[in-house]
Amino acid sequence: MLEYLGSGMVLGLAAGLAPGPLLALVLAQSIRYGTREGLKVAAAPLITDVPIVILSVALVGAAASAATGLLGAISLAGAIFVGYLGIESLRTTGVEAGRPDEAPRSWARGATVNALSPHPYLFWITVGAPILLLAWEEGPLAAAAFLAGFYACLVGAKMVLAVVAGRSGGRLRGGAYRAVMAVLGGLLLLFAFRLGIEGLRLLGVLPS
Numbered sequence: 001m002l003e004y005l006g007s008g009m010v011l012g013l014a015a016g017l018a019p020g021p022l023l024a025l026v027l028a029q030s031i032r033y034g035t036r037e038g039l040k041v042a043a044a045p046l047i048t049d050v051p052i053v054i055l056s057v058a059l060v061g062a063a064a065s066a067a068t069g070l071l072g073a074i075s076l077a078g079a080i081f082v083g084y085l086g087i088e089s090l091r092t093t094g095v096e097a098g099r100p101d102e103a104p105r106s107w108a109r110g111a112t113v114n115a116l117s118p119h120p121y122l123f124w125i126t127v128g129a130p131i132l133l134l135a136w137e138e139g140p141l142a143a144a145a146f147l148a149g150f151y152a153c154l155v156g157a158k159m160v161l162a163v164v165a166g167r168s169g170g171r172l173r174g175g176a177y178r179a180v181m182a183v184l185g186g187l188l189l190l191f192a193f194r195l196g197i198e199g200l201r202l203l204g205v206l207p208s
Helices: 002-017 021-033 035-042 045-060 064-090 106-115 118-138 140-169 174-202
Strands: none
Touching: 002 118, 002 140, 021 035, 021 064, 021 106, 021 140, 021 174, 035 106, 035 140, 045 106, 045 118, 045 140, 064 106, 064 118, 064 174, 118 140, 118 174
């Protein structure tokens, strides 16, 4: 059981600190609206990953072509939504962090970005589901230990970064605030482009 707990913690920490649309959104929401909203985005995998894990375990035994087509469609939908968030960040003006002039919708944004990103599906289909199935053969406690270690470190790492970004964002004003949001907006657009290319490749439109 300890072996699976350790594996989950290592994989979760790596995923939590890896650059991607969800991490960029964690930072953007923390700086723009305060730490609390960034923490909500960081916790999004706890909500959206339940069906992802179940679907991925089912797809492990399914045809590879079916799984690839599904991931391609998810990637294209994710590219559109992340691109929208990037443009929104680029258009942000002098709203002080922690004092939004509009509803942050952090839960909805975080859940949508995570659900429409192919990365959780790819991880669970290629790595997570096989390990989870092996752990289940050893016993339910081993499987639970893997899941607990993975999500504690995945969400925990993003929450730590949300706190750091939220505290830093509170000191940003005027041009500095707009510059940081522009950088984060540019990163979101970059991730949107990469998601779109990845989706077209998975669908066979572009060569892999």
